[in-house]
Amino acid sequence: MIAVRTPGRRERTEKQEEVPSAGGTIASSSDLKAGDRVVYPKQGVYRVTGLEQKDIAGQRLEFVKMTREENGASVLVPLGKVATIGLRRVASADDIEGVFHYLGATYDDPELDWKVRHRDNVERLIAGGVLGVAEVVKGLHSLSRLRPLPAKERELYDSSRHLLVNEISVSLDVPDVIAEDYIDYALMPPAGVKLPLKPPPTPVELKGPPWKRKKPAASEDDDDLGLAELGIDLRAIEGAGAGEAEESEESEEGEEKKPAGEDEEDEGVPVKAAAVKAPPPAKPAKPAPPVKAPPPAKKAAPPPAKKPAAPAKKAAPPPAKKTAAPAKKPAPPPKKKAPPAKKPAKGKKK
Amino acid sequence: MIRIVTLSPFDEGDIAFLSKTLYRSFGVGTENAGERSLPRKAEQPDGRFDALKLLEDASPVRAFADDKLLYLTDVELANPKGPLGEPPAWGHAVQGGDRALVSTFRFKPRGVTEASIEIYRRRLTRESIHFLGHLWDLHHCYDARCAMHPSWSPALPDDPEFELDAFCRDKSERRIRLAKT
Numbered sequence: 001m002i003a004v005r006t007p008g009r010r011e012r013t014e015k016q017e018e019v020p021s022a023g024g025t026i027a028s029s030s031d032l033k034a035g036d037r038v039v040y041p042k043q044g045v046y047r048v049t050g051l052e053q054k055d056i057a058g059q060r061l062e063f064v065k066m067t068r069e070e071n072g073a074s075v076l077v078p079l080g081k082v083a084t085i086g087l088r089r090v091a092s093a094d095d096i097e098g099v100f101h102y103l104g105a106t107y108d109d110p111e112l113d114w115k116v117r118h119r120d121n122v123e124r125l126i127a128g129g130v131l132g133v134a135e136v137v138k139g140l141h142s143l144s145r146l147r148p149l150p151a152k153e154r155e156l157y158d159s160s161r162h163l164l165v166n167e168i169s170v171s172l173d174v175p176d177v178i179a180e181d182y183i184d185y186a187l188m189p190p191a192g193v194k195l196p197l198k199p200p201p202t203p204v205e206l207k208g209p210p211w212k213r214k215k216p217a218a219s220e221d222d223d224d225l226g227l228a229e230l231g232i233d234l235r236a237i238e239g240a241g242a243g244e245a246e247e248s249e250e251s252e253e254g255e256e257k258k259p260a261g262e263d264e265e266d267e268g269v270p271v272k273a274a275a276v277k278a279p280p281p282a283k284p285a286k287p288a289p290p291v292k293a294p295p296p297a298k299k300a301a302p303p304p305a306k307k308p309a310a311p312a313k314k315a316a317p318p319p320a321k322k323t324a325a326p327a328k329k330p331a332p333p334p335k336k337k338a339p340p341a342k343k344p345a346k347g348k349k350k
Numbered sequence: 351m352i353r354i355v356t357l358s359p360f361d362e363g364d365i366a367f368l369s370k371t372l373y374r375s376f377g378v379g380t381e382n383a384g385e386r387s388l389p390r391k392a393e394q395p396d397g398r399f400d401a402l403k404l405l406e407d408a409s410p411v412r413a414f415a416d417d418k419l420l421y422l423t424d425v426e427l428a429n430p431k432g433p434l435g436e437p438p439a440w441g442h443a444v445q446g447g448d449r450a451l452v453s454t455f456r457f458k459p460r461g462v463t464e465a466s467i468e469i470y471r472r473r474l475t476r477e478s479i480h481f482l483g484h485l486w487d488l489h490h491c492y493d494a495r496c497a498m499h500p501s502w503s504p505a506l507p508d509d510p511e512f513e514l515d516a517f518c519r520d521k522s523e524r525r526i527r528l529a530k531t
Contacts, residue, residue, distance in 0.1 A: 100433045144492040154517050161489050165445075174430060175402065176445035177484050181500070182432035184490050190502040195434045 024089035024129065029064055029082040037170065038066065041086040041126045044163060045069045045170045052076060070166065091130035096171045099134045099164075102200035103186035110143040117143075118153075125160060130167050135203055136160040141187055352376070352482065353383040355411055357423040361460075364471055371475045375497075375514065376482070378418075378526060383411040388423065398428040401442035405451045416529045418485050419449045420478055426455040440477055440501040443484035450481035456501075458508075469509050476512035477501060486525040488518050 026032060036048040046066035053062050054076070063076035077085065091099070111117040121139065124132035140149060140157040149157055161183070169179035189195055352372055354365060369380040389407035392399045408421050427439035443450035452474070460470040479497040491498035494505040496515035514522060 097433045104434060141492055148493070151517075157492070158489055158517070158521075165489065172432075174432075175442075177443050178402070178429060178432075180445075180490055181429060181437040182434070184500040184503070185432065185437040186434050188500065188503050188505065189434075190438060191504040193435070197434075 024091070026087040026089065027083055029079040032064055032082065032087075037069075037090045038087050039090055039130075039167060040066070040068075040075070041088075042159075042163070043068065043075075044166050045090060046075065049074075051079075069170070086126055088129060091167055091171050093171060095130055096168055098201040099130055099168070100182065100186045101198050102131060102134055102203075103138055103183060104189070104195045104197045105200045107138055107142045110139055110146065114150075114153075118156075121156060121160075125163070130164070130171075131201060131203065133160055133164045133167070137164055137183070138187070351414070351417045352378055352380040353411055353413055353417055353419050354380065355383045355408070355419055355421050356385045357388045357408065357421055358425065359385070360422055363467075364474060367471045368475055368478060371512065372420075372478060372482070375479050375512075376486075376522065376526060383419075386411070386421075388425065394428060396428075398426045399423075401427040401429055401439045401451060401453075405442050405444070405449055408449070408451070413448075417448065418482060420482060421449070421451045422454070422474075422478075423451065424454045427451075427453045438502045441481045443481040445484050446487045447485060450478075450485055452477045452481055472509060472512055476510055479512055479514065483514065483518065483522060486522045486529075488514075488522055491515060491518055 026038065032038070032048050034048055034050045038046050038048060040046050046068050049065045049067050051062060052065045053060060055061075062079045064079060064082060066075045066077065067073070068075065077087075111120065117139070121136045124136050128135060137157065137160050140153060140160070143149065143153075144157070148154075161180075164183060165176050165180045168174075168182065169176045172179065172182075174182075186195065354369065356365070365382050369382065372378070372380045386409045388399075389404060389409070391407050392403035394400055404423075404427065405421065411419065413419060427442065429437050429439040429442075438456065439453070440456055441450065441452040454470075454474060457470055457473050458466070460467060476497050480501060483498050488498050490500050493499060493515045494503060494507070495511045495513075496518055497510075497512050498514060498518050499506060499510075513519075
């Protein structure tokens with residue numbers, strides 16, 4: 001038998017998992033009583049007016065009735081849904097103070113990828129508490145200093161600012177306009193004013209699929225190279241690379257000894273190329289040099305003289321392929337050896 | 351309709367300029383409702399006036415529903431102190447309400463030259479649009495060229511623009527249309 005899950009149920013569980021517990025989140029309807037002030041994510045501050053029962057489609061359902069303070073609109077939330085919609089208590093004065101210290105702190109790294117930014121902002125507004133809303137305002141405000149916000153984000157900025165103003169005014173018991181002045185006083189203090197800032201609270205940690213989050217620089221590099229896809233173990237290569245590096249040094253020395261009269265410039269360039277290319281097919285690479293002349297003759301002749309150093313990156317993929325098709329290997333080595341071939345020739349002429 | 355009420359003596363030319371520009375900005379008729387006395391109850395021991403109290407206690411004028419009252423004064427205003435300090439008060443308004451207050455105390459002196467008077471008038475208009483904007487639920491704007499940018503912002507030039515940016519203009523127009531219907 002195969003267990004089948006309905007789409008509705010699956011969605012619900014995912015949402016429950018996604019919502020991190022911001023401070024003051026209401027876990028069950030029993031935490032609510034008439035007169036409580038709560039924040040409905042992305043909606044604003046509501047006052048609980050009580051429980052209400054209604055017959056809907058032949059079922060008797062119980063709802064929490066709430067009234068929006070801003071305009072008096074009423075909302076009925078089924079008791080079972082209270083825990084999943086992210087209702088939370090209005091932030092305390094201490095939380096609000098932390099928000100101001102956060103707003104006043106310098107912010108140097110606005111997210112530039114709009115998709116990531118949009119997802120993060122929506123998630124923060126839903127589940128980040130008052131600090132999450134402040135993060136959205138601050139993030140978009142910082143971005144607006146770099147370039148004007150696109151229409152959608154301008155609206156998001158305005159609505160998140162509205163939510164923040166609303167909650168701060170309720171929490172500090174000041175009019176909205178004054179609450180907004182406080183926010184902007186922290187965001188862009190007047191010239192010559194130094195704000196008495198404390199270390200800001202730690203930003204909200206979003207729980208989402210890993211592809212949403214930024215990857216550390218090192219792993220990005222690995223991904224860029226696509227080594228994993230090619231089935232190459234980086235550790236093994238590093239080991240081999242170290243060994244080869246030594247070998248290549250030795251070989252360089254050897255080369256130096258042999259053609260004693262050669263210029264240093266010529267040595268430098270091919271050495272680098274060897275270090276990059278050598279790793280995977282270490283041993284087969286060595287024998288290649290002596291073979292120089294026969295296979296690469298056609299390809300080697302034109303490129304070597306112009307750009308020996310630049311292909312360093314391009315050189316990386318060929319070695320990987322070498323494992324599969326060794327026929328392509330010979331292409332790189334000839335570059336190194338082509339120049340020496342010319343020089344002695346010149347020398348001879350002279 | 352916007353009704354301008356002065357709580358201190360103002361030049362008629364300044365008020366005429368303000369009325370004309372407000373009409374152009376919001377598309378709403380503007381009228382000078384005359385001068386009223388300054389409510390002394392709002393004065394604090396340090397000589398400044400509590401902006402919230404002043405606006406509350408300012409004597410009303412005859413108005414209809416949807417009318418907005420703009421009070422003008424030249425006294426120094428004070429805002430309640432916040433967690434990071436007291437933001438400078440250039441005026442006050444009730445968000446989404448019907449009363450706004452603008453003080454010229456922080457303006458550059460009006461002077462007697464045409465240029466200085468022009469700058470003074472432009473600033474008066476800018477601050478009036480700013481606080482009237484709050485009456486139509488506008489929030490502060492990050493764009494320094496918009497009249498809704500905070501009045502004390504270091505990004506603001508000496509002689510700032512007194513127009514709303516596209517977003518704020520659209521929003522205010524929507525609100526005004528809703529109010530009219």
